[in-house]
Amino acid sequence: MPFDPHAPDALPESRARRDRHAVARWLLLVAGMVWIMVALGGATRLTGSGLSIMEWAPLSGTLPPLSHGEWQRLYDLYRTIPQYALVNQGFGLEGFQQIFWLEWTHRLWGRLIGLAFLLPLVWFWVRGRVPAGLKPRLVLLFLLGGAQGAVGWFMVYSGFEADRTAVSPYRLVVHLGLALLLFGMLIWTAMSLLHPERDAPPEARPLRRLAHPVAGLVVLAMLAGGFVAGLKAGLDYNTYPLMDGRLVPAGYGLLQPFWRNLTENVAAVQFNHRLLATLAGLGALALAAWGARVLPAGRARTALLALGGVVALQYGLGVATLLLVVPAWLGTLHQSVAVGVLAAALASLHALRRPKPVAAA
Structure with a gap:
């Protein structure tokens, strides 16, 4: 039930x-x-x-x-x-x-x-x-x-x-x-439990179309980060934004069958994490800017601004972790803030929920 x-x-x-x-x-x-x-x-x-x-x-x-x-x-x-x-x-x-x-x-x-x-x-x-x-x-x-x-x-x-x-x-x-x-x-x-009402303002309707794919990208970036951690892929390609002087690293599709590159190839795993994090970051910042412009003060606007802020912080931590070759304290902080990104994404989705239709008399 x-x-x-x-x-x-x-x-x-x-x-x-x-x-x-x-x-x-x-x-x-x-x-x-x-x-x-x-x-x-x-x-x-x-x-x-x-x-x-x-x-x-x-x-x-x-x-x-x-x-x-x-x-x-x-x-x-x-x-x-x-x-x-x-x-x-x-x-x-x-x-x-x-x-x-x-x-x-x-x-x-x-x-x-x-x-x-x-x-x-x-x-x-x-x-x-x-x-x-x-x-x-x-x-x-x-x-x-x-x-x-x-x-x-x-x-x-x-x-x-x-x-x-x-x-x-x-x-x-x-x-x-x-x-x-x-x-x-x-x-x-x-x-x-705290906010059972669905009280998103009418201006939130177009924002929902962007909020769901952004939240999906956030989750995919976090799971891709798990493979980066598992392969210790952060110890290689410690430059940004290029990887060994290239946008897409050499050897991206080295393994066969191709799907193995997504989880077992250091170059591909790190590139995928960078790409997903960048897309999620751009989407979150767009959501925050859009929400700040069209939404009235309230829970939905606050949640979107928080999402934009914590995503920007997380992206900066990710770049710093990479450039410094993954010091333990910074890698731990990066993983911890990722959970904050997830919380902000969920808060945004919850605040933007579609109002329930009013039953006909």
Whole structure:
């Protein structure tokens, strides 16, 4: 059953509104935690920490190693994988502990997100404060969160294969895409609870035709960025706007069949990310300028201006990350702001929603 914020509610309107706002604030809090989780994931990838824990222990893994023997056991496990032999050989137990703590924090934060969702969900449910029609969606969100943990381990496991020092780019993109889907659903549901009315001004009608493809380009650029991260493609072609002196890099279609270039060819993957980001940026800036000119002051105008601003910031961060050859702190910031771009795109789409037709008498 789809969630309808206008569904009949047996509670008085003031009580129903309080419940909607309380649930929305909770969902926004969880969305903020997912945002931090994405940032932590970027940091673990950029520092090579993601493969430091070779066990998936959802319960016992909550506690870090509490004895020297346990530290040594985990370190000995790590020394069996190619990343240690090819990248970190001889960095000792102290070096292992440095990469371990970041990955452990990443996994612990995921467990905290689960608790931050499950416990309030039970409380709202038992007290009858879940808005009408929302229960199926909340259950789906909880299941998606659990699936994200399993997909995360599926991704990490690929890094233990004999010929790898990092995880599979395909699995990394699936993991990132599921996190963005979860974040997007949380944000959209919260906005629908806070703003159930569809009150976009009449001037918004032509803007909708541009807003949807721009949002689609934003998502495609983010997923393309996942392949850039997975292939470490940002370590090559560190010039802008040309790539090795060319607009389209040599070797763009080197691999056969051609579709493999879209996900496995460093030159093509980086070029595609640049192209999609540029198109999304131009579209977002056009939307912001158009909205500032024709829309009255209000939620829709504010959302479009925010989208233009955060996209411009993200594009600048992307260029700086490339030119500086992906320092870990800047790469993490770039990945984090990408989630802000998604939030702004969703806020714009939500504020521009088409008004529901008025039923005939």
